[in-house]
Amino acid sequence: GNSVTQMEGPVTLSEEAFLTINCTYTATGYPSLFWYVQYPGEGLQLLLKATKADDKGSNKGFEATYRKETTSFHLEKGSVQVSDSAVYFCALYYNQGGKLIFGQGTELSVKP
Amino acid sequence: KAGVTQTPRYLIKTRGQQVTLSCSPISGHRSVSWYQQTPGQGLQFLFEYFSETQRNKGNFPGRFSGRQFSNSRSEMNVSTLELGDSALYLCASSSKTDRGETQYFGPGTRLLVL
Numbered sequence: 227g228n229s230v231t232q233m234e235g236p237v238t239l240s241e242e243a244f245l246t247i248n249c250t251y252t253a254t255g256y257p258s259l260f261w262y263v264q265y266p267g268e269g270l271q272l273l274l275k276a277t278k279a280d281d282k283g284s285n286k287g288f289e290a291t292y293r294k295e296t297t298s299f300h301l302e303k304g305s306v307q308v309s310d311s312a313v314y315f316c317a318l319y320y321n322q323g324g325k326l327i328f329g330q331g332t333e334l335s336v337k338p
Numbered sequence: 339k340a341g342v343t344q345t346p347r348y349l350i351k352t353r354g355q356q357v358t359l360s361c362s363p364i365s366g367h368r369s370v371s372w373y374q375q376t377p378g379q380g381l382q383f384l385f386e387y388f389s390e391t392q393r394n395k396g397n398f399p400g401r402f403s404g405r406q407f408s409n410s411r412s413e414m415n416v417s418t419l420e421l422g423d424s425a426l427y428l429c430a431s432s433s434k435t436d437r438g439e440t441q442y443f444g445p446g447t448r449l450l451v452l
Contacts, residue, residue: 258438269342269428270443277438315381321439324371324386324394324432331380 228253232316232329239306239336247301247332249290249316257318259283259292259299260326264313273301273314306336339365342431342444350450356417359447363410363431369393370412371441372404375426384427387412416449424451 233248251259258277262270274283276292276299283290288303299316316329343362351357363370371394372384383396387406404414410431416423426448430441 260440262443269344269445270430272440272442275438275440319439319441321434324369324388325383325396326371326373326381326430326441327383328381 228257228318228327230316230318230327230329232314232332235313235331235333237332237334239334241308241336241338242305243336245301245303245306245310245334247314247316247334249299249301249329251297251299251316251318253297253318255320257320259290260317260319261288261290261299261301262315262317262328264315264331266312270315306334308336308338310334311336342429342442344427344429344444344447346447347445348448348450350452351419352452353419353421355419356415357419357449358413358415359427359429359449361412361414361429361431361444363412363429364433364442367431367433367442368410369432369439370406370410371430371432372412372414373428373430374398375428375446376424381428384414419451421451424449 229252260275261273274285276283279294281292313331317326369388371386386394390406406412426446428446430443432439432441
């Protein structure tokens with residue numbers, strides 16, 4: 227079946243460090259891929275998306291490229307800030323299915 | 339545009355009771371999906387409604403039900419609550435654009451079952 231696997235956390239980085247959170251997926255066809263972020267006590271916020279192979283999603287300094295050959299959608303940021311501390315979720319979605327399939331989430335902690 | 343709103347934000351119930359949660363989607367969005375988030379199981383899909391019809395359903399017992407009204411607002415109901423139903427319940431609304439569909443989430447309702 228369709229599934230998403232993320233690297234385990236927590237990931238602890240110093241401010242201004244480079245961030246990579248790995249995400250790989252198993253899916254048939256051509257799903258859209260998403261990264262969502264969840265701050266403590268809040269719902270999920272859309273961070274970025276990509277709808278087809280080789281698409282790059284970007285937002286607030288975060289980037290991820292839809293790699294069909296490696297079935298991956300790794301999240302990267304060149305210089306993290308303390309305010310980026312949160313839990314990050316990778317997800318896949320089929321249009322008109324109404325159902326996001328999430329990875330288990332990766333907690334990021336950024337220290338000053 | 340106002341975002342997705344959910345009420346109530348917090349709820350405490352006892353085992354055996356039932357509960358109704360409400361979700362108001364972003365204006366113009368016709369699809370509403372519900373998810374359960376727990377530390378052990380992560381984010382799991384409950385069901386999705388589109389134009390008042392359930393279009394997709396996750397693997398949850400029949401105690402979990404939902405509906406959608408003509409104004410796209412949605413409710414979910416859990417009957418005969420169990421301790422394991424304690425969770426954050428998230429609602430998301432979506433619309434179709436030329437870049438596909440994107441789900442936008444509300445802040446969630448945190449349910450505690452005692």
